[in-house]
Amino acid sequence: MLGTGNDIVALAAIDVERSRQPKFYSKILCSSEQRIGTEFECQLPVENFVWLAWSVKESVYKFLQKFMPELVFSPTRIIIAKLEPGLGFEGTVAYKGIAQYYNYTLYFRTIIDKGYIFSVVNFSDDFTGTHWGIKQIESSGHAYQSYAVREFLLTDLHKLLPGNNFTIDKSQHGWPMIMNNDKEIPLPVSLAHHDRYIAYSFQLK
Amino acid sequence: MTREEIINELKNVVAPYTNNKEMLAGLNDQTDLIADLKINSANLVDIIIDAEAKYNIEIDYDSADKMINVGSCVDVIYDKVNKK
Numbered sequence: 001m002l003g004t005g006n007d008i009v010a011l012a013a014i015d016v017e018r019s020r021q022p023k024f025y026s027k028i029l030c031s032s033e034q035r036i037g038t039e040f041e042c043q044l045p046v047e048n049f050v051w052l053a054w055s056v057k058e059s060v061y062k063f064l065q066k067f068m069p070e071l072v073f074s075p076t077r078i079i080i081a082k083l084e085p086g087l088g089f090e091g092t093v094a095y096k097g098i099a100q101y102y103n104y105t106l107y108f109r110t111i112i113d114k115g116y117i118f119s120v121v122n123f124s125d126d127f128t129g130t131h132w133g134i135k136q137i138e139s140s141g142h143a144y145q146s147y148a149v150r151e152f153l154l155t156d157l158h159k160l161l162p163g164n165n166f167t168i169d170k171s172q173h174g175w176p177m178i179m180n181n182d183k184e185i186p187l188p189v190s191l192a193h194h195d196r197y198i199a200y201s202f203q204l205k
Numbered sequence: 206m207t208r209e210e211i212i213n214e215l216k217n218v219v220a221p222y223t224n225n226k227e228m229l230a231g232l233n234d235q236t237d238l239i240a241d242l243k244i245n246s247a248n249l250v251d252i253i254i255d256a257e258a259k260y261n262i263e264i265d266y267d268s269a270d271k272m273i274n275v276g277s278c279v280d281v282i283y284d285k286v287n288k289k
Contacts, residue, residue: 015251027254027266074266141224142224142225
């Protein structure tokens with residue numbers, strides 16, 4: 001199953017104190033995930049674990065929604081089953097793991113930077129065909145975020161696959177579709193924005 | 206508490222999380238929290254927590270899943286408030 005899902009959380013926009021409160025994080029984390037958070041508390045502050053989990057769950061939802069258009073985002077039903085440190089780069093911290101939604105198993109990669117937490121999910125643990133980009137923007141207005149993330153994706157897509165005439169359209173269910181000469185192509189794509197950060201992911205075969 | 210009263214108070218609950226003041230002023234049952242009010246999904250839990258505090262209720266997982274648009278939020282809150 002070819003797909004992709006990503007999410008980004010801008011750390012400047014989260015309420016750290018609220019994120020640490022059990023009343024808040026219990027709406028996002030089930031009890032087994034809270035135990036994983038406790039295991040990682042030496043390296044991962046509570047608020048970062050909570051938002052890491054959120055970004056993974058949102059990514060899983062975006063991935064699965066394309067196969068189940070009526071799917072409702074329910075954070076506690078998407079469960080992080082495994083979390084382990086991964087390879088970071090340029091000073092970032094990275095994690096990898098497994099998330100489950102009933103019978104579906106998805107694999108994730110998460111990057112934690114000083115400004116954001118970014119996750120991307122895939123049906124396979126092989127991310128060699130997964131491309132993603134993260135960028136800081138100058139305005140957090142919704143219209144600008146939406147414009148900027150589309151421009152960012154199209155610029156990078158044209159660099160990677162030159163000679164095409166890509167545009168982005170929206171499906172009847174609201175998710176983005178890549179068009180080439182006004183015809184949809186089978187290139188799964190996911191867009192995310194939060195505050196002054198934007199991100200995309202797409203999956204090549 | 207009537208549905209109208211709940212909708213009017215709900216405006217104050219969601220106001221800190223949206224910049225779309227025009228849509229907020231005309232809030233109705235069909236208003237979608239994400240698509241219309243442009244509320245970031247990361248703030249949905251904040252809205253649930255704020256609604257719990259505002260109405261002195263507990264919103265369980267199943268009820269939270271239904272809170273997609275204003276109408277479904279009002280349904281959940283109305284049900285919980287009037288069951289107290």
